[in-house]
Amino acid sequence: MTTTTETGAAKTATAATVLDASGVTMRFGGLTAVRNVDLTVREGEIVGLIGPNGAGKTTFFNCLTGLYVPTEGQVSYKGTVLPPKPHLVTQAGIARTFQNIRLFSNMTVLENVLVGRHTRTKEGLWSALLRGPGFKKAEAASRERAMELLEFVGLASKAEHLARNLPYGEQRKLEIARALASDPGLLLLDEPTAGMNQSETRTTEELVFAIRDRGIAVLVIEHDMKFIFKLCDRVAVLVQGEKLVEGTAEVVQGDERVVAAYLGTPYEGAPGAAEVAEVEAAEAHAEAEAAAEATAEAAEATDDAEAEDAPADADADADADSDDAEAEADGGAPADAAPADADAADEQHSTTEGDSK
Numbered sequence: 001m002t003t004t005t006e007t008g009a010a011k012t013a014t015a016a017t018v019l020d021a022s023g024v025t026m027r028f029g030g031l032t033a034v035r036n037v038d039l040t041v042r043e044g045e046i047v048g049l050i051g052p053n054g055a056g057k058t059t060f061f062n063c064l065t066g067l068y069v070p071t072e073g074q075v076s077y078k079g080t081v082l083p084p085k086p087h088l089v090t091q092a093g094i095a096r097t098f099q100n101i102r103l104f105s106n107m108t109v110l111e112n113v114l115v116g117r118h119t120r121t122k123e124g125l126w127s128a129l130l131r132g133p134g135f136k137k138a139e140a141a142s143r144e145r146a147m148e149l150l151e152f153v154g155l156a157s158k159a160e161h162l163a164r165n166l167p168y169g170e171q172r173k174l175e176i177a178r179a180l181a182s183d184p185g186l187l188l189l190d191e192p193t194a195g196m197n198q199s200e201t202r203t204t205e206e207l208v209f210a211i212r213d214r215g216i217a218v219l220v221i222e223h224d225m226k227f228i229f230k231l232c233d234r235v236a237v238l239v240q241g242e243k244l245v246e247g248t249a250e251v252v253q254g255d256e257r258v259v260a261a262y263l264g265t266p267y268e269g270a271p272g273a274a275e276v277a278e279v280e281a282a283e284a285h286a287e288a289e290a291a292a293e294a295t296a297e298a299a300e301a302t303d304d305a306e307a308e309d310a311p312a313d314a315d316a317d318a319d320a321d322s323d324d325a326e327a328e329a330d331g332g333a334p335a336d337a338a339p340a341d342a343d344a345a346d347e348q349h350s351t352t353e354g355d356s357k
């Protein structure tokens with residue numbers, strides 16, 4: 001495997017455009033999952049797409065590959081507008097892997113790659129049924145090509161294993177081999193290192209560089225920032241369906257809005273900032289009311305206590321009540337924020353089973 005860590009940013013600045021997505025919007029009922037996103041990928045580039053859980057990354061991939069028909073916008077591959085039909089997109093030259101692995105688990109590793117090859121074989125149904133010389137020749141060529149790809153991703157020795165028996169990391173590599181079998185000019189990878197250990201992740205990095213070195217442009221979604229910043233010539237950041245920033249690893253890493261988006265800290269003009277401000281105002285109001293109530297209760301308790309001539313105990317109760325109220329009021333915002341983050345983390349796991357991922 002040829003490996004290079006050169007980013008090639010300067011080299012690709014004038015290269016031909018492979019993918020041109022413009023104004024892509026995807027709405028599901030009232031939810032706008034992707035809003036007016038422009039993105040280009042040029043020949044020889046590795047471009048990253050990052051963003052918090054639910055930012056719209058997979059939905060954007062689904063729009064690029066014809067799985068979803070975008071509500072607005074269009075997608076071009078090498079200057080031709082793509083019809084939103086998955087097989088036509090694959091035929092045009094875009095291949096992908098899925099966030100939740102999609103292999104034929106009861107087929108062998110080799111057969112899975114052969115399935116990915118079918119868009120490039122000319123032999124039709126009759127030829128296959130009659131198994132004539134043309135079919136046999138084409139079949140031999142396909143097998144040879146599939147084996148070469150398995151070699152490339154490091155799975156040649158497992159060609160006859162059932163896909164379902166491969167460890168998780170190898171299943172992800174098999175998906176890459178299958179995608180490459182359609183001879184794409186652009187490969188879309190949706191979280192290729194999810195569930196991988198560090199050493200598998202490093203091998204996948206090398207694999208992505210090697211794919212680029214074969215002349216295939218790559219657009220990759222990943223949550224592993226080390227992976228993204230090491231690999232990508234350019235990185236686009238999606239937040240709540242909108243492209244927030246796009247640039248080199250340095251530009252993106254240095255942008256405080258990106259850090260804020262990941263930490264969930266709103267900033268001026270952020271998508272959804274108005275809603276966040278509204279929630280914060282409501283919380284502040286509730287906090288003030290709780291504090292006022294606590295003070296009133298404390299005063300009442302003190303009055304009662306004085307009336308019963310037991311000031312020490314009553315004061316302690318009143319203080320405790322008021323402390324509780326304060327603790328509730330103070331804890332309101334962070335306590336709410338914490339489960340939201342936890343949900344997001346959970347979602348990262350649960351969404352790997354999502355249907356359209």
Ligand SMILES: Nc1ncnc2c1ncn2[C@@H]1O[C@H](COP(=O)(O)OP(=O)(O)OP(=O)(O)O)[C@@H](O)[C@H]1O
Pocket residue numbers: 028031033051052053054055056057058059060099347348351356
């Ligand atoms: N088919 C669908 N119908 C309705 N809503 C959807 C559909 N697909 C995605 N969404 C919603 O669109 C938003 C974006 O989801 P998407 O899966 O694209 O996010 P993501 O950036 O890939 O997140 P993750 O990092 O968790 O994979 C989410 O709110 C999700 O619930």
Ligand SMILES: [Mg+2]
Pocket residue numbers: 057058059099357
């Ligand atoms: Mg996703």
